[in-house]
Amino acid sequence: MQVINPLLIVIFIPMFEYIIYPVLAKFNCLTRPLQRITTGGLLAASSFFIAGFLQIRIENSLPQTPTAGFSQFGIINTLPCHLNLTGLRNITLESGEVHVLENLEADKTYRISFAADGCGNLTKAEDYNVTLASGKIQTMMVTSNSGNIVLKNLEDPLRTSETGTANIQFFFILHKNLKLQPTVNSTLIIKGKENIYFVPFDFEKYTSKGITIGSMTSMNILPGEYNLYLPVADSPLKEKVIQTDAKIGTFHVQNGGSYILTLAPINHTEKLGFHTYTIIRPNEISIFLQIPQYMVITAGEIMFSVTGLEFSYSQAPASMKSVLQAAWLLTVAFGNLIVVIVAKLQLFHRQSFEFLMFASLMVAVMLVFAIMAYFYKYVQQPQKENTVIDQSNTEVTSRENVFSNEAFGDDKM
Structure with missing residues (x-):
């Protein structure tokens, strides 16, 4: 089962790039990065809801242990x-x-x-x-x-x-x-x-x-x-x-x-x-019932993570592109830390409750994110032109966007 997620990622990335996104663009849907990120987060939350309800079905098939008293x-x-x-x-x-x-x-x-x-x-x-x-x-x-x-x-x-x-x-x-x-x-x-x-x-x-x-x-x-x-x-x-x-x-x-x-x-x-x-009774629920939730969370991961990395890079100024991408990845680390804390505290005696809690938190966070994304103004990055090489003096120049750097000095004595 652990192979399904990376395998689906390899399949879904070109499928989204060449089929799903172009088709949605014809209907003017999910054309902006923040729209895709929001949709990806909601898909990830949906996969946790699916996992939670599947876990409830599993728990109902198990013998019930007596409570205290x-x-x-x-x-x-x-x-x-x-x-x-x-x-x-x-x-x-x-x-x-x-x-x-x-x-x-x-x-x-x-x-x-x-x-x-x-x-x-x-x-x-x-x-x-x-x-x-x-x-x-x-x-x-x-x-x-x-x-x-x-x-x-x-x-x-x-x-x-x-x-x-x-x-x-x-x-x-x-x-x-x-x-x-x-x-x-x-x-x-x-x-x-x-x-x-x-x-x-x-x-x-x-x-x-x-x-x-x-x-x-x-x-x-x-x-x-x-x-x-x-x-x-x-x-x-x-x-x-x-x-x-x-x-x-x-x-x-x-x-x-x-x-x-x-x-x-x-x-x-x-x-x-x-x-x-x-x-x-022996296990009645097939392990392959996990495949739908893997498919949903993989689709959400592509729309959220891949688009998020692209968004953080394209919207950052040239001097902060690496910093913004590092900040994006830092949010992943904080997310993993939350999972570790919840698992160690053992807040729930049923695994299904934990799945549903994560799903609810993700929905709440993505609704806040959607409101912020609605008011976000995209930064239009200037298009870079091809460079032209002057064969006579072998100096590289640019047709547009030539910037002067006062810190640069001629190294000739």
Whole structure:
């Protein structure tokens, strides 16, 4: 994306010079430098408005984090039937559904009751006391064992990767009577077409309920399709593990998504089921939607910066042309300084607000500039004539505008 701006500049400069400006001149539009500068500044402001509204759309697609004094509680139903929840709010989750309760009052202890609906003898409710911290998100995974509902408190999965890759967590829920019993040194293998990851497990023992829950710390992986392998026995050579272990399942992840992978018995049998739960939807907005705002700001940059440099040079007296151009470039430095200060102060908790603030400031400044430009009187620079060289005495003279310099003296003795 960073290549688009310089590439468009190379394309737009001759286009403006030979097509756009001549066409506008036929309608007597933007014939003066200050008119072009004003229009360029307003175009630049428009590009920030476009960026701001695009950022709002991006922010609305992201999970909302709780504000101070409030919290959120997420539930992931891994049961093969409906799950009824009472206590916080009365809701019913379908099998495989992920639900987040928002705007819950923080620093309070809630008593929650879970009950399965349609899972045969799995009807016994499991009560759970939860204290929600201010500004935090707590997530619970609901599974089962021997007719009881089992709850697993998860590391916060409701977050996206800062690098734009996919975020995954893996859990397996195993009963003691199952043949598949990984040990504490087991390694989870995630293998794609071009990438492979070896991830050790953390184990938690539920001895009273005869259940083992293995978990993997959340990690970021590149988007794509992966095969999942869980070794039955330890092996010091990872290459042998890949060749000898059976594949558990296949899953697909996309940029920006957050996923939970589970391996659990199906209906209390020895058969294991592999499921992928999408906790946060992947990125839905294409990066190419930035191209329109790049095109607008590039057009504004050409009308503003190129014309501004030309204006400062042509309207300055001969003795101050360099000074006036330096002053013009100094305004760019001050503009960059303002951006640095705003970024460091972190005045806004949303990037869209910052974009819209810059856009509003630019509109206000350009309106003031337009009023000043309306009353500006252009300096008519005299046209320079070609010089004539006298072959007889090799002295260079000018047809017009010959100035005398009193400081000049003849160097002849």
